Amino acid sequence: MTDALLKVKNLKIGARIYPPGEKPKDIDIVHGVSFELEKGKVLGLIGESGAGKSTIGLAAMAYGRGGVELTGGEVWVNGREILHTSRADLRHLRGLEVTYVSQSAAASFNPAKRIMEQVIEASVHAGKFSKKDAEGRARELFAKLGLPDPDNIGDRYPHQVSGGQLQRCMTALALCPEPDLVVFDEPTTALDVTTQIDVLMAIKEAIRDTGVGALYITHDLAVVAQVSDEIMVLRMGDMVEHGTTDQIINNPREDYTRDLVSVRSKQHEGQAPTDNPILRVENVTARYKGTNFDVLHNVVMELHPGQTLAVVGESGSGKSTTARVITGLLPPREGKITFDGRELSADLNGRTREDLRELQMIYQMADVAMNPRQTVGTIIGRPLEFYFGMKGAEKRKRIVELLDEIELGEGFIDRYPAELSGGQKQRVCIARALAAKPKVIICDEVTSALDPLVADDILKLLENLQKIEDVAYLFITHDLATVSAIADSIAVMYQGKVVRYGPKAEVLSPPFDDYTDLLLSSVPEMRLGWLEEVIANRKMESAGN
Amino acid sequence: MHPVLKLIAQRLALGILLLLAASLLIFAGTQILPGDVAQSILGQSATPEALANLRAELGLNEPAMSRYFSWLAGAIQGDLGTALTNGQDITKSLGGRLKNTLFLAFWAAVVAVPLAIFLGLLAVRFRERWPDKLISAVTLASISVPEFLIGYVLMYIVGVKLGWAPTVATVYDSMSFLEKLNAIALPVAVLTMVVLAHMMRMTRAAILNVMQSAYIETAELKGLSSFQVIYRHAFPNAIAPVVNVVMLNLAYLVVGVVVVEVVFVYPGMGQYLVDHVSKRDVPVVQACGLIFAAVYIGLNMVADIVSILANPRLRHPK
Incomplete structure (x- = not known):
């Protein structure tokens, strides 16, 4: 040979x-x-x-x-x-x-x-x-x-x-x-x-x-x-x-x-913050039960109606913990969460059904976030019954509406999660969150498990739905390309602290703090020789110091 | 303190607590048994005075709590009291019996544990092929047949027809070591067949579970042979569940040999217990119960500790 x-x-x-x-x-x-x-x-x-x-x-x-x-x-x-x-x-x-x-x-x-x-x-x-x-x-x-x-x-x-x-x-x-x-x-x-x-x-x-x-x-x-x-x-x-x-x-x-x-070329034009944030995280410090160190230190951020706040950072930076505090799963040690002008109970058990309805969540792993033995119709219909008491034809009509909004259509109503692709599963999870007519949806790494092209479609869908439903997203991600594709404001987290925060244009333009600089320069760019360039730059910088 | 030492200390403390609870249950259990010890010693013709005297002599008129504590205090110091029926010191007569039972259990374990693990490894190596199915079928069949039946069948075939081993397993102190081994050959065979299936199937399941891991693929892609992959990479990660089931079966070998001892007329704890239960000799029953509980708790504690030690994350914290 x-x-x-x-x-x-x-x-x-x-x-x-x-x-x-x-x-x-x-x-x-x-x-x-x-x-x-x-x-x-x-x-x-x-x-x-x-x-x-x-x-x-x-x-x-x-x-x-x-x-x-x-x-x-x-x-x-x-x-x-x-x-x-x-x-x-x-x-x-x-x-x-x-x-x-x-x-x-x-x-x-x-x-x-x-x-x-x-x-x-x-x-x-x-x-x-x-x-x-x-x-x-x-x-x-x-x-x-x-x-x-x-x-x-x-x-x-x-x-x-x-x-x-x-x-x-x-x-x-x-x-x-x-x-x-x-x-x-x-x-x-x-x-x-x-x-x-x-x-x-x-x-x-x-x-x-x-x-x-x-x-x-x-x-x-x-x-x-x-x-x-x-x-x-x-x-x-x-x-x-x-x-x-x-x-x-x-x-x-x-x-x-x-x-x-x-x-990765999708871009989103960032909007300016409004005067009345829908969600405020005020000086939150939190730790997990049975540990003796704080995982969040004095976290402050605001989310404005109909906008997207991206929370970025690497694993262990406290992004998901912040989401747990906001949803009431982890009551903070200090600080509070204000929603639409009212203070939310720190503990999930103290929240009203209305509080729960207005704040929904979408997860990274769509397939484990759904009951594999329920049909798509049952999954999306559940919040309709729970929050609005819908039944029968009325419920079905609304389910079909939601299925149309997520671009799947009525044909999917009797399918089981196992019959859906990864992107379709995530769409169903989005519809389930939307069914509650929330004011805020927390999206926890919702595109991380998806292929780039599918992820791109999900991001576009989320953007469209934001316009239609006027919902605000707290978008947790480790991927900076996703951030620029969807965010209005950005909070960069590192080791439990917010190290940089503000409107997107501001956060993504120099001068940078050290961590944000490291983070931004580490995102692979689609051109030859990028890796050598970055490494050479870093070597030069550290030699200069 | 090293976290492993702390965990082990916790297990030990828990074991002691459990043993205390068991002693309380045993004592309470024997108290609520119907019948009266004095009555059963003296028989139906006893006079009321004689009964009262004997009760006072045995301390049966004391409140139950104080009897429990004096019994417990004695047991801790190694004094298990005297048997009501023959007035012998229980600790002394039990000692010899316990030694015999442990002797039998030990040799059964020496045969059964390595055999079970080897068969488990073999079953994994040839999973879903005929060696796996044969091993499963034979071990399951042997666990499904009642042990007394296996005992009698072995006695008839191996003992009577072939004459390879004695049918009565009675051992005496005067026998030499080899004579003793020869005497217990059949009961060891029966016990091995009874415990083999459980341990072998658990080994197989635990290793098969580990075989799904990505590091097994890594090992296969290193060019190791199937048996090396199982033995070097899968088995070390399956130790904890395997040890647990091994210890459960060892405990069974000590605690559950009653039937086998009776079938083979072996002078162990089981026979001793059965004899004295029928005679309503409460102190002996309590003493046996306590020893069985201690063996059970002790072996399971060993299993727990081995599982802790087998976990590299606990042994070598970050």
Whole structure:
């Protein structure tokens, strides 16, 4: 064959699914994808969920996750076909020639074993390195990947290091046996944007320094643009477009690729605050039961009628805790919540039904926020009965109205959540919140679990509904692109404090405080060389200080 | 203080509290039993004076609370009182019986626990294939048949027909170690069959549960063989549930051997208890109850502590 490192020819992948109440059926996930990867090159696989990117990545290790089966085609690694090879040969391939970095290092490290033991396991087990050599190599990799205390960090257990550090340890695990190919499966997706940039740089440098080939799988085109030489766009198991990174980003040929490239360009013109805020969070300090430290310090923010206040920050910054205080789930230690001119009871039990009705919530995980055994009609109808006592034809009419508003239509009324896509589920949750005719809806990371294009549609829907229903959103998110797409005002939170607050235009223009600057400059931009630029700038700044 | 030590201290304190509660229940339970000890000792022909005298002698006229506390105080110091029927010191005669029961339970555990875990691992390795189904079928069948029946069937086939092991498991102090082992071969086999299924199925379920984890996929993608993945990566994370079920079964081996001891005429606690229940010998019944409770609570406490120690998050806090 050729001397390509990885050669995939007409790869077909299927799976057996078990729909509830029906006979198992076989479906095709990938229908005949072909590509080649040369030694030391990085190919980005990009697409939405269900596009088959992870499945193709794992096929490079002849591995099918769950009930997935590699049904046809050929996969050649280092000049030999691996789909029909012996078990012994496969064991040599996996972990030595081809290694894998998963999305969630936290779940992919065995909690019962020390990090070092797991990093060197594959090399030592196969007899490639002695234990001592492998440990030495692992320490070098820890240092190269910018981990603190590289000599000793391997002695820790996975729960003793942070998520970003663990993701680098996972990269070290993959690079330790000196593989020819590494499959990176969304390695930075679960990280905060400020952490992502460092891990991304570490991965990029490690790839460059070790000369390893890589498949880089992600749904984020801006991220993959920073690390890959070529990009292949996938959609529902088919290849849409394959080209150099430069061509895909700057000169996409297919409509679908163009949509992906422009997905983050939605903008929202911020409105000025009014005189009478609908919701005021006044000097709230709060802590969780049984702990002795505050998770919120003196939080102040205002939400104006018919507008959107975006609360941004990384995980652990106190965004969701603020929402819990506002909804009365976590009574604050100090401070109060005023709603429409009246003070709300700190505790949920002290609130009237009217208080509850006017303040609704939408959650990140739409599928767990709905009862899987209720139909869409029952789910949306419940607040109509509860708050307005609607029944029969009147209720049904209103449900249909709401279904039209969320652009689903009457046909969905008897469906169950399991029959809906992720975006449709979130729409139903929006309709349920709207059914109560609230004045304020708290949206907690409502687009984070969705694919970019779907998320974009949800944001547009929310914006339209805001105009129709005159409802205000408290929009909690970690994604700054989402913020500029929807917000009128912004509160930036960091370690339980509001570090920057004001109208959008003001918050997003210089001069910045250090944290907001870090946050803004960490959002990946869809152009080549962005990553190097940011890192160089930061190095210059820190050298200047 | 290290959080693990604190947790263990809490467990110990809880165990002691539980034992006290158990002692109270045992005492109360034996008090409300119908019948009168003095009556049953002296028989139907006893004169009222003789009955009254005996009651005073046995301290039965004291209030229940003070009798409880003097019994408890004695028990803490290792004095379980004297048997009403034969006037022997309970601690002394119980000691020998307990030793025998523990001897039997120990050897049953030595056979059953590793076998159950090995079969569990094997069942996971070949899950949904014939070895898994065979293991499940055999162990379930053996747990479903009453133990006395298994006992008699084994006695007939292995003892009588094949003559490989004695049918009566009575052991004496004068026997050598190997003679004793030979004597208890059949009861050990029966007990093993009774506890095997439970432990094996729990091991299988616990490991299968862990096998869904992402880190198992990582291990598979490292090129480890199936058995290495199960043994090195899945099993360490399944220890806590496995230890729990092992300890429950060990407790059963000590506390629940009554039937097997009677079938094989083995001089253990079970037989001793059954004898004295029929004679209405309350102090002996109380003493046995207390020891059974202590064994049960003790073993479950060990399971709890092992589960705590098996959790790296508790052992190595941030």
